[in-house]
Amino acid sequence: MEEDGSRTRAESRKPSSSSSSSSLVDQVLKARAAAIEAYNRKPISHWILLLLGSAGMLVAFPASSLLSRVYFSNGGKSKWIISWVAVAGWPLTALVLIPMYFFRKTSPTPLTLKLALSYVILGFLSAADNLMYAYAYAYLPASTASLLASSSLVFSALFGYFIVKNKLNASMVNGIVIITAAMAIIALDSSSDRYGNVSSSQYIMGFMWDILGSALHGLIFALSELLFIKLLGRGSFHLVLEQQVMVSLFGFIFTTIGVTINKDFQGMVNEARSFDGSKTSYCLVLVWGAITFQLGVLGATAVLFLSSTVLAGVLNAVRVPLTSIAAVILLHDPMSGFKILSLVITVWGFGSYIHGSTAVNVSGKSSS
Template sequence: MQAPFHLCFSQASCFDMRESQEVQLCVEDYAVNETKPVESNDLLNQIDQPMNGFLNHADKPMNGFLNNADQPIIKHQRSYRRWFLITLYSVFVLSGQAAATLLGRLYYDKGGNSKWMGSLVQVVGFPILLPYYCITTRKTPSRDSILPNPSASALALVYVSLGLLVALTSYLESLGLAHLPASTFALITSSRLAFNAFFSFFLNSVKFTPYLINSLVLLTLSPTLLAFQPENEISSGNSKHNYVLGFIASVAGSAAYGLLLSLTQLSFLKVLKRNTIRVLMDVIVYESLVATIVTLVGLFASGEGNKLHTEIEEYEMGKVSYLLTLSFSAICWNFFNIGCVGLIFETSSLLSNSIVVLGLPIIPILAVFVFHDIMHGIKAISLVLAVWGFLSYLYQYYLDDKSSNTDHILNTSTLEDINDQFGKA
């Protein structure tokens, strides 16, 4: 901000000296030739030309300064819009995650057995976005349209890779939710933030700070404690083997989810390179399409697709409730996915995952009332550690945001000092 202004001011000084010399030469020339008959209009034109040039050059620094003075207002407007979107996406994440997890647990409690169906509802809800997606494609191109378009092969690699990772994450989490109580599953998946920070260190150049390290340690200890559950935690009809399988699947799903968010952020920065809603919708729609195709193949290849008719007939709450449970679960997961990708789009994968972790303590509390899950001592300690780990990370994000705002204030104050000097001159 400062360098262009100083350059412009020095140019104005040069023009001032040069134009003053031209005025002096014109006056001297008139004095030497005052005995000659000169038309008054010609003389005025000769004097006006250098003066007009001087005024035009003098106006340029002031106009440039006024444009710079408007920038803080524009930045504040963009900041308000950005925080509104962050809040909206956070609501999508928190509400979508809690509702979808409880509906998924309800599906298994009332007779649902298909792990691939539990995975499918997490990715199949994207068609409800297609009308909005079509509207965004008709809008006029933004200033980001001047950037070169990524190659078709690069886009295909991004969408297919993310889609495969989404399908893997969905299946692992569906397997974990099928064999674990909702409260235990939610606490284990709080380790997503730790995995995400680990991958972000290598993929997104995130620096580890004391508060971030503290957050990672706490979020690692939280799910680890759940490995030492009392025997009465294992629900009826569920073996110790299935409990261990669900525990391992949930941890693996959390690791895959952390990698997914880091790769999504890397794709925005290195391949997509556009800050538009169209790019956001492309990522959500295409990765969900790939994940849906992969999950459908797995559903019928595993033989679970052939058993769906029997599953519907034997569902305890009836056929209509079966369809409604899966439908609303798909819608809730879709809102969750929109919120996650939107937060990555506006901030970073780490903040997106921290909002996800923020919502996880809500699920165990709701599960106690909805499914009568037992909240024993180990689970309560795990919940406290998860919340503590999230708050530690949130405080680090607050420090980073405060530091960024301080730099902006310093730049604005420097600009005002330059304005005072210009006014005195």
Template sequence: MDIDSSHKQDTHIQTTTRETSSGSPDSLWRKFSKFSTMAWETYRMKPASYWILLFLSSGAMLLAFPASSLLSRLYYANGGKSKWIISWVAVAGWPLTALFLVPIYFLTNTQPTALTFKLTLSYIFLGFLSAADNLMFSWAYAYLPASTASLLASSSLVFSALFGYFIVKNKLNSSTINAIVIITAAMVIIALDSESDRYSYISNKQYIMGFIWDILGSALHGLIFALSELVFVKLLGRRSYHVVLEQQVMVSLFAFIFTTIGVIVNNDFQGMKSEAKSFKHGETAYCMVLIWGAITFQLGVLGGTAVLFLASTVLAGVLNAVRVPLTSIAAVILFNDPMSGFKILSLIITFWGFASYIYGHSSLSKGSM
């Protein structure tokens, strides 16, 4: 090899090294420019109305779901006792979702999906599971700080992935498995640090019950998610926005019926009047907590449904990950929830687990394209 060729080869190696150096300002600027161009092109591909709706839907997820969780905790903190009432509130706002269906039918010129025998049975079964799920979470919020309950409820992602794998045959990759292990570890950390965030008026037995019901509720939530997806695959065969809303309305309706029966059998409707009188800040505050609890829960459902349809499950996962720390931070500010170092560590690990799951889900989506 002559000197000139050797010099050219060295120059080429040096140039390649400079180009592949991740710490180079030029390289970082090129990546930023490429990302900006892709973002702008993506923005131009959709009309302004799409982005406005996506923004509102994302905001509903980030605000309404945490608000609903905090209102549940506020009910118990201010003197509420009934587990059935707070689970009834979660589905009492189902007509709000139904109201959105009427204009969608006219605007899209579509007809309601025909209710077959199998589809009706599936809605009844999912409604029963949803009623049981809400009752489990109401027990959790009765005995746990809102920040702890929110962190534990994030384990529903683990159960969604596992049930999705066994029931719907969804794929699992290393990132998803990693997320399952990480989030499980975060739950163990909370369990080991239980003494630091237990309210003084909550016994150790009640705290353990709240912990167990929260985990069981998260598991059931994951099962409901997988079964709902199975209904779309086996019975509906399509996933349009109005079909998703129809399923949500029907499941919530049957959950409302089952929960109402439970409230009546438990004589909790009769007890609401006396409960309102003894409620901190009075009867008006009691009514407002229940009304806004019903509204915020349904707004969260509507927002989540819209995000899933407009964007992807990945974005819904991102927003779901973000609302966990939002709920925990809001609970610390509003309710003075104890926030130990272990709970902060659990929060960080949970966020890391969500990020791993989102990355793995994104990889699976790209692989199937």
């Protein structure tokens, strides 16, 4: 009797294990079928552009951050110059936009007074944002500055909620709280990664400018979304590029005025002469800084348009540890245990926010 009972129990267990494994296989097969179906719905050019856009976010943006730090660590002094570099590459986006008018047989969007004023305001805010980040990279290690800049997601979510009326759920709020906690950990461990030539007050200044720059970046993101909703619509990729070109152009104008008033263009000759390496190295850092920043912006724009904000959020979450790791390897940034903990918590916060954002998108689509 006991043997029959044990045999029965053993047999009763077998179907459950086999059914769980079969259900896992079914889920994998369903995911594979969904991926193939999604792939077949779009032309190959769509996936090539999406791949290039993703590469722009994961390669160009980190490279731009590292080059900003290289400029300051090798003898560069001007915050205005490095903020000017961030918008000096705006013609690259224009070069991508102009052919679209011919191949897609479209015409530029009429520049109304409201639209022009919106571009001017966003351009001014963008110039101010770049200057704040320049102060951050002048006094902070690139890995620390990158981690602090990830708080822009928090401000984007909050400004999006209050200005654009975007939805927030518990998972997204949880992500916001987690990322905020990660920023607090960095603040508590500020003494471990401060460079010897940076004073305590300068480090605090860099920390505060980085947070303020992230807040302003979040505001710019929300206002840009509002601009598309109210004035431009979401119909075509060329509208996104037009907005980026015009905002970068006005940002370039405002920053150029600031550099001129501060007489930093004249100081570039002395900076190049005293720059560690050579004048050629100085020019290469500035030129590649301008190119990589614009490629990163183009990549983010392409991902947002061709895919979704969720994928852009995922890539942004991956970009933070990539930048920090690259800064440790290439620039020998200090990496304490607290900073590693902050990095892990930041990625965790991104994951929670992205999960919540996905749920909001799915519920929004189902309700519509």
